[in-house]
Amino acid sequence: MTQPEAQPEIKKGLAGVVADTTEISKVNPDTNSLLYRGYPVQELAATQPFEAVAYLLWHGELPDEAQLAEFRAKERGLRALPDNVRTVMDALPTTAHPMDVVRTAVSIVGANDPDADDASTDLDKAFALFAVLPAIVSYEQRRRRGEQLVPPRDDLDYAANFLWMSFGEEADEVVVDAFNQSMVLYAEHSFNASTFTARVVTSTLADLYSAVTAAVGALKGHLHGGANEAVMEVFHEVGEPSKADAWMQTALDEKRKIMGFGHRVYKNGDSRVPTMRAALERLVEHYDSPETLEMYTALEQAMADRKPIKPNLDFPSGPAYALIGFDVPIFTPLFVAARVTGWTAHIIEQRANNALIRPLSAYSGPDERHVPGVDTAALPEDTSTIEETE
Ligand SMILES: CC(=O)SCCNC(=O)CCNC(=O)[C@H](O)C(C)(C)COP(=O)(O)OP(=O)(O)OC[C@H]1O[C@@H](n2cnc3c(N)ncnc32)[C@H](O)[C@@H]1OP(=O)(O)O
Ligand SMILES: O=C([O-])CC(=O)C(=O)O
Numbered sequence: 099m100t101q102p103e104a105q106p107e108i109k110k111g112l113a114g115v116v117a118d119t120t121e122i123s124k125v126n127p128d129t130n131s132l133l134y135r136g137y138p139v140q141e142l143a144a145t146q147p148f149e150a151v152a153y154l155l156w157h158g159e160l161p162d163e164a165q166l167a168e169f170r171a172k173e174r175g176l177r178a179l180p181d182n183v184r185t186v187m188d189a190l191p192t193t194a195h196p197m198d199v200v201r202t203a204v205s206i207v208g209a210n211d212p213d214a215d216d217a218s219t220d221l222d223k224a225f226a227l228f229a230v231l232p233a234i235v236s237y238e239q240r241r242r243r244g245e246q247l248v249p250p251r252d253d254l255d256y257a258a259n260f261l262w263m264s265f266g267e268e269a270d271e272v273v274v275d276a277f278n279q280s281m282v283l284y285a286e287h288s289f290n291a292s293t294f295t296a297r298v299v300t301s302t303l304a305d306l307y308s309a310v311t312a313a314v315g316a317l318k319g320h321l322h323g324g325a326n327e328a329v330m331e332v333f334h335e336v337g338e339p340s341k342a343d344a345w346m347q348t349a350l351d352e353k354r355k356i357m358g359f360g361h362r363v364y365k366n367g368d369s370r371v372p373t374m375r376a377a378l379e380r381l382v383e384h385y386d387s388p389e390t391l392e393m394y395t396a397l398e399q400a401m402a403d404r405k406p407i408k409p410n411l412d413f414p415s416g417p418a419y420a421l422i423g424f425d426v427p428i429f430t431p432l433f434v435a436a437r438v439t440g441w442t443a444h445i446i447e448q449r450a451n452n453a454l455i456r457p458l459s460a461y462s463g464p465d466e467r468h469v470p471g472v473d474t475a476a477l478p479e480d481t482s483t484i485e486e487t488e
Contacts (some may be wrong), residue, residue: 099433103402106460113362117294117455122155122443123286124268125315131430132369134286135159143373148281149173152228155286155443156221170255176229177250177259179237180210187234187241196238200431201311203234208307215305217449223306224265231435232256236263257281259437265423272384273422276377279290281413283370284433287438292316292323296441301455313441315432320357323437326429327417328357333393342396343403350404358413359401364441367408376413381421390417 099199109115124133132139135154142151146160153169160424161169183206197299207230208214211223237247248266253258257278261269269277286464287293295316299309317323336345349356375394382391394417401407468474 108460119291123288125288127364130367130369134306140373141281143279147269148278151282151285152439173229174252176226177233190213192242194207196427196431200234200237200366200434204314205311214307220306220446227438231438232260232263235431235435239264239425248392248420266393276381276418279377281436283374283411284436293444297448298447298455301452304444309445310441323433324428325357326412326416327426328435330426332357339392339396343400346400358409359407361410368410370411371409371414374411378414378418385421387421422446
């Protein structure tokens with residue numbers, strides 16, 4: 099009698115698997131901390147423009163004044179939406195999810211680059227995507243609303259210009275600051291699903307644009323970046339704070355996953371939430387929208403009364419983006435514009451010390467069997483006569 103094969107241990111969802119080292123960021127669930135190149139993310143969000151954080155993620159150090167000025171000048175020079183990207187975006191139906199449009203636009207930017215396959219210019223490619231994504235995302239919102247494109251403004255920094263292109267008016271300082279903080283907080287988070295996707299694609303020696311395009315696809319899902327949109331759907335579904343408790347009970351009874359709660363790595367709260375929640379509070383005051391915070395608190399409390407599952411970054415950022423005036427389907431594209439910095443830092447790191455990422459699987463299908471009527475003896479055999487040498 100044949101013995102059943104011993105099954106190897108399966109790490110479903112790669113949970114708990116350490117796949118490689120990285121110098122880019124450190125997520126520490128025990129201390130609820132997140133470091134970008136050694137700096138606590140809260141300190142970066144409180145003090146740095148997003149441009150400086152992009153510089154840090156790519157170069158390993160914060161820029162000095164001259165380096166930041168040079169970096170900003172370069173970013174301003176690369177903001178405009180390329181003509182053929184606009185043409186293709188215009189040809190897409192406005193029923194398409196903006197993430198599908200952004201994924202397509204990133205792919206066109208890649209096809210426009212005659213040196214797409216030259217890895218020695220990966221940093222330039224990363225820069226080009228970082229600089230043009232605000233134009234892609236803001237135009238997508240305007241196009242869906244039936245509004246005209248707003249060209250970039252050379253006198254505004256990254257966050258202020260992003261808001262200008264999105265809404266065609268200058269945002270107040272408190273709004274620019276909250277938006278900048280959200281970009282800093284979303285920029286990087288070690289081997290999350292979309293970053294790992296980018297690293298898998300890079301590991302085959304494919305180009306940076308292919309890796310970023312794949313990462314956009316991975317971010318779209320509601321278990322990852324798409325949760326910031328889904329949080330607002332929850333807010334709308336619940337309707338008013340007084341209904342949050344009963345809604346939560348029913349949703350948990352139905353075994354629904356509550357969007358904006360829980361995390362694969364953090365089990366005692368997401369390191370970024372206090373900073374983003376404080377930014378949300380400032381926006382609530384600015385827009386005089388106390389009901390937004392009441393809903394936030396009611397849902398958080400309703401969960402805490404039932405399960406020890408804490409909000410993740412998408413929980414405060416969803417309502418923050420809604421208050422700023424972004425349409426809900428644009429929220430995950432905003433995440434793309436931030437995370438492209440982290441993705442590309444990881445692509446460059448993966449390429450510098452590459453190993454093809456190719457795990458094993460444990461087969462659980464039917465035992466070997468044969469196609470009816472096939473003459474197995476007539477099939478070619480391995481007739482290789484090459485001798486192996488030591
Ligand atoms: C920026 C980001 O990408 S942050 C993540 C954004 N995603 C979301 O907000 C989606 C909602 N959250 C989730 O689905 C999950 O918490 C994930 C996918 C983020 C992490 O999930 P995992 O690490 O795989 O944990 P898992 O799903 O095994 O959850 C463990 C337990 O907590 C429960 N749980 C976890 N998150 C939630 C949630 N949001 N709502 C309800 N129950 C939850 C699970 O049902 C499970 O319970 P069980 O042990 O009784 O079966
Ligand atoms: O780390 C994760 O799994 C998801 C996350 O919070 C992020 O990508 O920002």
